[in-house]
Amino acid sequence: MEPLFTPAEMTLIDRAAPGCGMPVATLMENAGRAVARLIRRHHHPCRVLVLAGPGNNGGDGYIAARHLAAAGWPVTVAPITHSHPASPPGQAAAAWRGPTVAPDLDQVRRADLVIDAVFGAGLSRPLDPAVSRLLDAAKTLIAIDIPSGVDGATGALRGEPGHAARTITFVAPKPGHLLLPGKSRCGIIHCADIGMPSEAIAHITPSLWRNTPALWRIPTPDHAGHKYDRGHLTILAGPMSGAAILAANAARRTGVGLLTLATPTPIHGAAPGIMIRTDPMAGLLADSRRMTWLCGPGLGIETAGSALATLIEAQRRIVADADALTACANQPERLAGVAVITPHEGEFARIFPSLSGDKLARARTAAARIGAVVVLKGEDTVIAAPDGRAAINDNAPPSLATAGSGDTLAGIIAGLLTQNMPTFEAAAAGVWLHGAAARSCGPGLIAEDLADALPAILASLVPTYHSKHRPKNTT
Ligand SMILES: NC(=O)C1=CN([C@@H]2O[C@H](COP(=O)(O)OP(=O)(O)OC[C@H]3O[C@@H](n4cnc5c(N)ncnc54)[C@H](OP(=O)(O)O)[C@@H]3O)[C@@H](O)[C@H]2O)[C@H](O)CC1
Ligand SMILES: [K+]
Numbered sequence: 001m002e003p004l005f006t007p008a009e010m011t012l013i014d015r016a017a018p019g020c021g022m023p024v025a026t027l028m029e030n031a032g033r034a035v036a037r038l039i040r041r042h043h044h045p046c047r048v049l050v051l052a053g054p055g056n057n058g059g060d061g062y063i064a065a066r067h068l069a070a071a072g073w074p075v076t077v078a079p080i081t082h083s084h085p086a087s088p089p090g091q092a093a094a095a096w097r098g099p100t101v102a103p104d105l106d107q108v109r110r111a112d113l114v115i116d117a118v119f120g121a122g123l124s125r126p127l128d129p130a131v132s133r134l135l136d137a138a139k140t141l142i143a144i145d146i147p148s149g150v151d152g153a154t155g156a157l158r159g160e161p162g163h164a165a166r167t168i169t170f171v172a173p174k175p176g177h178l179l180l181p182g183k184s185r186c187g188i189i190h191c192a193d194i195g196m197p198s199e200a201i202a203h204i205t206p207s208l209w210r211n212t213p214a215l216w217r218i219p220t221p222d223h224a225g226h227k228y229d230r231g232h233l234t235i236l237a238g239p240m241s242g243a244a245i246l247a248a249n250a251a252r253r254t255g256v257g258l259l260t261l262a263t264p265t266p267i268h269g270a271a272p273g274i275m276i277r278t279d280p281m282a283g284l285l286a287d288s289r290r291m292t293w294l295c296g297p298g299l300g301i302e303t304a305g306s307a308l309a310t311l312i313e314a315q316r317r318i319v320a321d322a323d324a325l326t327a328c329a330n331q332p333e334r335l336a337g338v339a340v341i342t343p344h345e346g347e348f349a350r351i352f353p354s355l356s357g358d359k360l361a362r363a364r365t366a367a368a369r370i371g372a373v374v375v376l377k378g379e380d381t382v383i384a385a386p387d388g389r390a391a392i393n394d395n396a397p398p399s400l401a402t403a404g405s406g407d408t409l410a411g412i413i414a415g416l417l418t419q420n421m422p423t424f425e426a427a428a429a430g431v432w433l434h435g436a437a438a439r440s441c442g443p444g445l446i447a448e449d450l451a452d453a454l455p456a457i458l459a460s461l462v463p464t465y466h467s468k469h470r471p472k473n474t475t
Helices: 007-016 024-042 056-070 088-094 105-110 129-136 241-254 281-285 301-313 345-351 359-370 405-418 423-441 447-461 465-469
Strands: 048-052 075-079 113-117 141-144 166-170 188-192 208-210 232-236 258-262 275-277 292-295 317-320 373-376 382-384 390-392
Touching (some): 024 166, 024 188, 048 129, 056 088, 241 405, 301 317, 317 405, 359 373, 373 423, 382 423, 405 423, 405 447
Parallel strands (some): 232 258, 232 292, 258 275, 292 317
Antiparallel strands (some): 382 390
16 A cells, blocks of 8 residues: 655654664755656766755755766755754765755756755745745756645645646655646655665554555456346436446446346337436335445436435445536535545535545545445545545546546446445545546547456456366366
């Protein structure tokens, strides 16, 4: 699992390090050396300018300068402000034997590569515009820990940070590396091991992770099982039946045993393996095996609102999306009892108009308020559980912004829930699978492609699947 630590959590870990036998100066030495090593690995020797701030981020910069200079690179340091001489960054500055210049635009323009070691975790106020101008003038900018001006906890911009080609962080990525708009300033993100003792890291119990397959396990069918063991998903379909069909195709590809489209009028164009039922919901709900329902895509706002209430009353496991969310505009209490909601920013703002702040905090607050997992969609989708756990997804390509993509995501999540995957894990896995499927399709993606791309992605997650299930050779 890949935990994400906020700058405040990282500070607690840093403070615990000396008590675990790891002085800050050693961590800084390791951090600066790691920066120099990564730059040497990814760039050819060139003229380097280090913009160094007053704190430990600046200290990392001085040490990176020393290691690059020792490797024969022409390096100059431009201190933005000076550090206290007795502090670890002050000592790192004192150990610098190379050229030091005033931080001005000419120096920046003369350099081929600029290292942004101005502010990191200790950013406490907006960036001075004069510093922004320096960072902006860099031909190639490499940020130490995080681009100066990006809030590591939220991804918010405090002032105008530069656009780094790569960012080298330490111990663990921070939320601000994955959340927009900060994410768009980081370039390629590297996370370097600086020898932080595991006892120091253990001071923090993680509650936020990068959404990767290490965070969850997708269900695999049992040899002895039958289709009812793999669950029965019912998707409500309405006038825009294409949305429900897209969701159904994706849910079936996740491995559900049975899938019903419940519709007031006959539907044409659904795959033959999908059951179509036109009888009233009450009759379908009489079957207790119909545990999981998807309510919203293409349903119409009024129908979605009343169907949602019926399903909640019947204590079903519900994924609410699209029109079911719009039906709850300004009335989040109507969502209490659902398992997962999948709003985009517009739908979220309609349900929770009073919630402000960063994306992570808003998703967490909403999840706690309605007691459901919130999947707040976007290029930096946040998945938040009512108990405070959250994940940030970073594998979604821009091609996913296409009609029907959201219906497909809701279907994938509902499909995984149908197979009894725990709710937070099903939501997180659904988001990741959706992104991975889109990536595997490449350019020209249409929503119909996503379901068909799922089997290969699922097989890559369960490498033993094929061998385990292949019939034994009896010849
Ligand atoms: N475990 C690790 O990951 C390690 C990380 N290291 C590096 O340490 C920094 C964090 O160092 P810290 O000293 O806490 O903070 P900064 O270097 O970011 O800078 C704090 C100083 O900067 C002043 N500041 C903050 N914002 C501004 C601003 N907008 N304008 C002017 N000055 C600003 C701040 O002033 P205050 O008034 O707020 O006190 C401080 O003086 C981390 O990012 C890593 O790079 C360690 O080297 C090793 C372990
Ligand atoms: K920085």
